[in-house]
Amino acid sequence: MLHFRLLGTAAGGGFPQWNCACDKCASSRAEPEKVSPRMQLQAAVWNSSDAIFLLNASPDLRFQIEANPELRPRTNLGNRNTPIQGIVLTTADLDQILGLLLLREFQPLTLYATALIRRVLEANSFFRMLERVPNQLSWVEIQAGVPFALGTSDIVCTPFAMPGELPVYAREFASGKPGQASLGLLLEGDGMRIAYTPVVPAITDSLRTIYSRCEAIFVDGTFWSDEELSKTHARMPTAQAIGHVPMSGKDGTIALLSDVPALQRVFVHLNNTNPVLDPRSGAYNAVVEAGWKIAQDGWELGQ
Ligand SMILES: [Zn+2]
DSSP states (O other): OOEEEEEEOBOTTOBSOTTOOSHHHHHHHHOTTTSOOBOBOEEEEESSTTSEEEESOOTTHHHHHHHSGGGSOOTTSOSSOOSEEEEEOSOOOHHHHGGGGGGOTTOOEEEEEOHHHHHHHHTSGGGGGGGSSTTSEEEEEOOTTOOEEOTTSOOEEEEEEOOOOOOGGGTTSOOOSTTSSOEEEEEEETTEEEEEESOOSOOOHHHHHHHHTOSEEEEEOSOSSTTHHHHHSTTOOOTGGGTOOOSSSTTSHHHHTTTOOOSEEEEESBOTTOGGGSTTSHHHHHHHHTTOEEOOTTOBTTO
16 A cells, blocks of 8 residues: 655744744744744655655755654664665755755665756755765666656656756756756555655746656645735745745636645645745645645655
């Protein structure tokens, strides 16, 4: 059986964010039972409990592993072991790769990434800690449109190109052709098809076609509205301008994907400015009424 679990659901910074006193962050501190705190986005997929794969690696990863018993080391396999076989990278964003630095300790791992993302990481001396001994890190270079099996599992992963540039810290690297800097993932196993697209700068026809073939889709839920950032922070750009289709509005995800038949439509990568974080909000109710779910930390597909 294919397991797909969300270990964290917030955008970069988490929820509440350390330097944010907005009403939502304040509510999640004062009434965590009503407005759930969230760790930064992290997903894991497996169909055998001894071969678990992470989709990216969040800065909260150590807590996320401990919070999910399936990901902890086994007490009957010696002092040093992990069921985590590998990590698939879809981006070089710090919120989605910093967790790699927590996975050193000489543990052999497989890292699936595009040639460009590999170059960005290998240019940074921190990441050499993952390659201190032979066979510690095995790189597998992946390409948009080329399916591959995840390790020893029979889960097939097909990356697909998403629009988007490298993050600001890595702008010295040329992004090259589309699909090098930012990927979506199509995961197939045990008769299930899942699309994982935490950052969606535009709903293209090809993306809609992929979503239409899936039983479950995980979609960019960073912002509720296009002007959301500018409401809480002066002189901030719109959601669209920084590469996120908002949930609401006639050009929003809910409207543009209303005809996608996926049984499970789930918003992930929720920014601390997003009103859907409060289940008492009108925005939250509108999302649920439209047949979408707001992802929760620890939520697993099929449950
Ligand atoms: Zn906040």
